[in-house]
Amino acid sequence: MIAIVDYGAGNLGSVKRACEAVGAAAEVVSDPAALARAERIIFPGVGHAAAAMQALRDAGLEDALITAFDKGTPILAICLGAQLVLDRSEEGGTAGMEFVWGSARRFQLDDPALPVPHVGWNEVQVTQAHPLLAGLCYGDRLYFSHSYYPATIALRVYATTHYGIEFASAFGHRNLFAAQFHPEKSGPRGLDIIRRFSTWDGTC
Amino acid sequence: MGWHMLTKRVIARLDIKGPHVVKGVRMEGLRQLGKPADFARRYYEQGADELLYLDIVANLYNREPDLEAIDVALAGVFVPVTVGGGVRTLKHIKALLRVGADKVAINTAAVLNPGLLTSAAAEFGASTLVLQLDAKWSELKERYEVYTHGGRERHDIDAIEWVRARSQHVAEVLVTSIDRDGTQSGPDLRIIEQVKTASSASVIAGGGIAHVDQAASAFDAGADAVAIATALHAGKVLLAKGPERIGAEMRTA
Numbered sequence: 001m002i003a004i005v006d007y008g009a010g011n012l013g014s015v016k017r018a019c020e021a022v023g024a025a026a027e028v029v030s031d032p033a034a035l036a037r038a039e040r041i042i043f044p045g046v047g048h049a050a051a052a053m054q055a056l057r058d059a060g061l062e063d064a065l066i067t068a069f070d071k072g073t074p075i076l077a078i079c080l081g082a083q084l085v086l087d088r089s090e091e092g093g094t095a096g097m098e099f100v101w102g103s104a105r106r107f108q109l110d111d112p113a114l115p116v117p118h119v120g121w122n123e124v125q126v127t128q129a130h131p132l133l134a135g136l137c138y139g140d141r142l143y144f145s146h147s148y149y150p151a152t153i154a155l156r157v158y159a160t161t162h163y164g165i166e167f168a169s170a171f172g173h174r175n176l177f178a179a180q181f182h183p184e185k186s187g188p189r190g191l192d193i194i195r196r197f198s199t200w201d202g203t204c
Numbered sequence: 205m206g207w208h209m210l211t212k213r214v215i216a217r218l219d220i221k222g223p224h225v226v227k228g229v230r231m232e233g234l235r236q237l238g239k240p241a242d243f244a245r246r247y248y249e250q251g252a253d254e255l256l257y258l259d260i261v262a263n264l265y266n267r268e269p270d271l272e273a274i275d276v277a278l279a280g281v282f283v284p285v286t287v288g289g290g291v292r293t294l295k296h297i298k299a300l301l302r303v304g305a306d307k308v309a310i311n312t313a314a315v316l317n318p319g320l321l322t323s324a325a326a327e328f329g330a331s332t333l334v335l336q337l338d339a340k341w342s343e344l345k346e347r348y349e350v351y352t353h354g355g356r357e358r359h360d361i362d363a364i365e366w367v368r369a370r371s372q373h374v375a376e377v378l379v380t381s382i383d384r385d386g387t388q389s390g391p392d393l394r395i396i397e398q399v400k401t402a403s404s405a406s407v408i409a410g411g412g413i414a415h416v417d418q419a420a421s422a423f424d425a426g427a428d429a430v431a432i433a434t435a436l437h438a439g440k441v442l443l444a445k446g447p448e449r450i451g452a453e454m455r456t457a
Contacts, residue, residue, distance in 0.1 A: 011332075013275070013304035016280060046301070047329040066359070080329065116408045117331040117375045117430065121253060129305050141211065143284055145331040145375060185284045185306055187248075 002198065005065070005081075007055045011045045011184070015078070018184035022191055026200035032064035038198065041073055044184075045080030049104060049148070050092025050098040058147070062097060069099055074202040075176045076194075077131075082178035083148055083173075091148050100173045102152030109164040115192035119149040119162045122179060124170065130158040131200055132177050133170060134190040139148055142181040142190055144169070150180055174204030212431035214419065214443060214454050216247035216436055219257040220289065223273065227434055229386035230357030231260070232339070237437055240277035247436065248281045248453060250359060250443040254377070255281060256261065256309070256408075256431055258336075259289025260354040263312040269296055271303045280305040286334050286378075292317070297324055311336035312352040314370060315359055325373040331376040335405070339363040339395060340382040348395055349442030355382050363395075368402040376406045378431065386434050391418055395427040400426030414440050416454045 004015050006028045019026035019042070026042070027034070035041060043065065045052055058064045069075060077085050083104035086096045090106050107116045121141040126133050136159075149167035161169035161180070169180045178195070183190035218225050218240055222405055225243045226234040237243070244255055245399045257277060269290045283293040287300050288309025288370050303398045308328075312336060314318050334352065338355055348363035371377055379399045381392035389412050409422045410431030419430045432454075435441040442455050 008298075011301045011304075011306045013302050014285075014306055015279075017304060018280065019283065046306075046332045048326060051327065113398075115404060117405070119375050119406050120213055120330065120428065145284070145330060147329075159230070182306070185282060187283055190284055 001038060002042055003029045003035055003039045004042045004044060005035065005051060005061060006030040007045075007059055007061055008047075010046055010080075011042065015042055015044045015184045017050060017195050018191060018194050019020045022198055024071065024194070028108065030061070030179040032060040035061065035064040035068055035141070038073060041068055041075045041199070042197075043075060043077040043085075044077065045084065046145070047080055048091060049080060049083055050090035050094040052127075053084060053094045053096065057082070062187070066097060069176060072175050072202050073159035074200050076197045077176065077178040078184070078185075079146060079180060079182060082180050083150055085176060085178050086152065090146060099176050100152055100156050100178065102150060102156070103172060104148040104169075105151050106142050106148050108162060111164060114164045117145060118149075119145045122161050122163060122181075124159045124161055126159045130170070130172070130177065133158060134196065136189065140189050142169075142183070142186040146180060146183050151180070154168060157200055206358040212423045212427070213253035213408075215254045215256055215412060215429050215431045216243075216252040216443070217431040217433040218243055220257060220259045220273075221261050221432060225339040225437070226260070227386060227437055230382055231385050240273070241352055242280065244277050245280040247443065248283055248404075252283060253429070254284045254286065254442055257287045258309065259306075262290025262354060264353045269300055271299055274300070274305065275303045279449065288334070288336055292320070294320075294324060294327055297332070303330070307332055307334050307375065309336040310313075311338060315350060315352050315361065318370075321370055321373040329381060330373055330405075331375045334376045334378050334408075335367070335370050335374040337363055337367060337377060337379045337399070338382055339379060341395075348398070353381060364398045364402045368400050371403040371405045374405050376408055376428075377403045378408040378410065380431070381411035382413055385410070387412050388414035388435055388440070390414070391425070391430075394421055396425040396427050416441070419454055
């Protein structure tokens with residue numbers, strides 16, 4: 001069973017639906033005990049980083065996620081979720097969960113052709129093989145919607161994307177895979193990532 | 205272009221009234237066309253980059269978003285969906301995100317309750333929000349004016365100034381030219397240019413686009429995406445998946 005973490009904000013309906021579409025049982029959970037039991041965890045999120053971290057702490061979910069990460073539960077973090085696994089975020093100056101070195105930084109782009117938030121279908125270039133990205137082909141585009149981007153060390157980066165700058169669109173560490181794009185909203189290519197996650201054992 | 209790799213998007217727009225997809229001309233004379241789930245699934249499978257699902261009478265009848273209908277309609281769609289119509293509170297936005305919406309469009313409430321966008325952006329993030337501008341040219345005042353309630357209510361508000369003041373709280377501005385809506389006579393390039401200049405967010409342009417060349421002209425005028433309804437429903441424009449991506453490629457039938 002995949003547990004989808006509910007901490008108040010997020011397109012939870014879309015994530016659950018994508019899991020069902022690939023034949024994976026999924027449940028939206030807000031109870032830390034349910035995360036402890038989960039075989040796999042999806043940590044989604046759209047929203048504000050500082051508010052989201054506060055909501056996670058208040059609900060006891062931060063500790064539950066840290067425990068799950070430490071014991072090897074495969075975790076898929078999406079969008080804001082991916083930013084919160086870093087050390088910190090510039091959005092509201094909040095500390096993150098520190099699963100991966102790095103921070104979420106705001107796009108500083110002085111180009112009217114590059115509005116912020118970055119919204120739309122953009123190329124995801126694999127830079128380091130990862131089982132969840134094995135179905136991705138050169139030039140494939142996935143869906144993004146964000147104002148902050150993950151900045152981390154090259155060793156942890158699985159794929160990059162260009163929007164004014166080059167940023168880590170997929171990264172992770174051990175049993176954590178973090179995606180700045182939305183696999184649940186990226187058509188068949190995105191569903192393929194969810195499908196691979198639904199059987200992923202957490203090793204790279 | 206340089207580093208900028210983002211593609212322009214083609215968005216299929218569904219106007220909803222009760223259990224039906226409907227479409228009118230200049231937002232009037234709505235005709236029933238079929239079931240939302242059928243249309244949503246078809247455009248997803250054809251390769252639409254996104255969908256717009258807009259209940260265009262919810263505010264007119266003072267109705268809340270119909271969550272059950274939205275859940276059914278979007279079940280087979282795995283590209284982003286923006287849902288609008290009757291969104292008046294933070295509770296509505298939260299409920300819509302739970303039921304399968306990825307972004308929420310706000311039109312009437314953004315006029316009547318300007319604080320809603322600010323508090324919604326703080327709670328859900330700007331990338332969840334779409335400012336929906338239904339605008340019409342006023343010959344008298346020589347400016348575009350804001351309309352609400354599915355084009356029925358005129359407000360004494362300069363549409364471009366409104367965009368300038370509000371766009372910082374949203375990911376996108378959906379601008380629909382009421383004068384061109386449903387006419388298939390091509391987009392109003394002037395309003396697209398003006399909205400693009402005023403907006404810090406991406407711009408989705410709609411109203412009158414019925415041909416690939418017309419979409420291209422909207423992109424040239426500054427649109428980041430185009431919204432198409434009538435021409436898609438009538439089969440005048442077809443969507444096709446590109447060879448290496450799901451992204452829509454338009455062609456004229």
